[in-house]
Amino acid sequence: MELEDIRREYTKGGLRRKDLLADPIAQFDFWLKQAIDAGLTDPTAMTVATVDESGQPFQRIVLLKDVDQNGFIFYTNLGSRKAQQIEANSKVSLHFPWHPLERQVHITGVAEKLSAVENMKYFSSRPKASQLAAIASKQSSRISARGVLEGKFLELKKKFEQGEIPVPSFWGGFRIKPQSIEFWQGGEHRLHDRFLFSKDAEEWHIDRLAP
Numbered sequence: 001m002e003l004e005d006i007r008r009e010y011t012k013g014g015l016r017r018k019d020l021l022a023d024p025i026a027q028f029d030f031w032l033k034q035a036i037d038a039g040l041t042d043p044t045a046m047t048v049a050t051v052d053e054s055g056q057p058f059q060r061i062v063l064l065k066d067v068d069q070n071g072f073i074f075y076t077n078l079g080s081r082k083a084q085q086i087e088a089n090s091k092v093s094l095h096f097p098w099h100p101l102e103r104q105v106h107i108t109g110v111a112e113k114l115s116a117v118e119n120m121k122y123f124s125s126r127p128k129a130s131q132l133a134a135i136a137s138k139q140s141s142r143i144s145a146r147g148v149l150e151g152k153f154l155e156l157k158k159k160f161e162q163g164e165i166p167v168p169s170f171w172g173g174f175r176i177k178p179q180s181i182e183f184w185q186g187g188e189h190r191l192h193d194r195f196l197f198s199k200d201a202e203e204w205h206i207d208r209l210a211p
């Protein structure tokens with residue numbers, strides 16, 4: 001099998017302007033719910049793209065933990081490579097690849113840190129092992145061996161055997177305030193449908209883009 005022979009037709013029926021909701025967050029919620037209901041693996045997984053100081057882009061997957069009119073929320077280590085890049089340049093892009101539904105959503109926006117109260121609320125809802133792992137891992141730093149990480153985890157497990165685990169100061173969330181949201185639906189003969197919502201003076205404008 002040659003890679004160039006791998007292709008498929010997109011047959012789910014496309015996306016028409018009349019079927020699009022006027023509010024892109026409502027449209028996103030609708031598609032996300034369909035992705036969850038369809039049983040997709042990791043339906044909330046999204047790629048976050050950031051750039052470093054030289055303009056070099058980086059991408060990685062994180063999990064969407066909330067979305068509303070204020071933006072898209074994910075949690076991470078605040079000393080991580082992505083967090084350092086966001087500190088220097090808060091412009092990011094998000095991408096949801098929902099292949100089985102022949103859909104993708106592409107978002108551009110600006111990241112801001114969540115409040116300590118928001119961080120605490122989510123941190124305390126996580127399983128204890130995840131809380132410990134978040135403390136044990138100095139995300140994105142170089143380590144000599146896996147044993148270092150496991151040793152730290154066991155040490156913390158012992159330390160916090162009883163009682164609540166405090167939210168570490170180096171852990172928290174980002175909210176991405178969207179500037180644009182594009183909905184892509186595969187179409188027959190590669191005639192896909194693309195609708196771009198762009199925010200201008202707090203108003204959303206819709207344009208159809210060529211595929």
Ligand SMILES: Cc1cc2nc3c(=O)[nH]c(=O)nc-3n(C[C@H](O)[C@H](O)[C@H](O)COP(=O)(O)O)c2cc1C
Nearest residue numbers: 042045060061062063075076077080081082083140
């Ligand atoms: C399915 C999946 C979900 C992930 N979710 C998160 C997440 O919510 N937060 C996070 O910091 N990293 C998450 N990761 C790990 C990131 O992709 C990445 O490796 C890590 O955040 C370090 O990225 P950085 O060094 O660019 O900062 C996830 C990875 C996968 C594959």
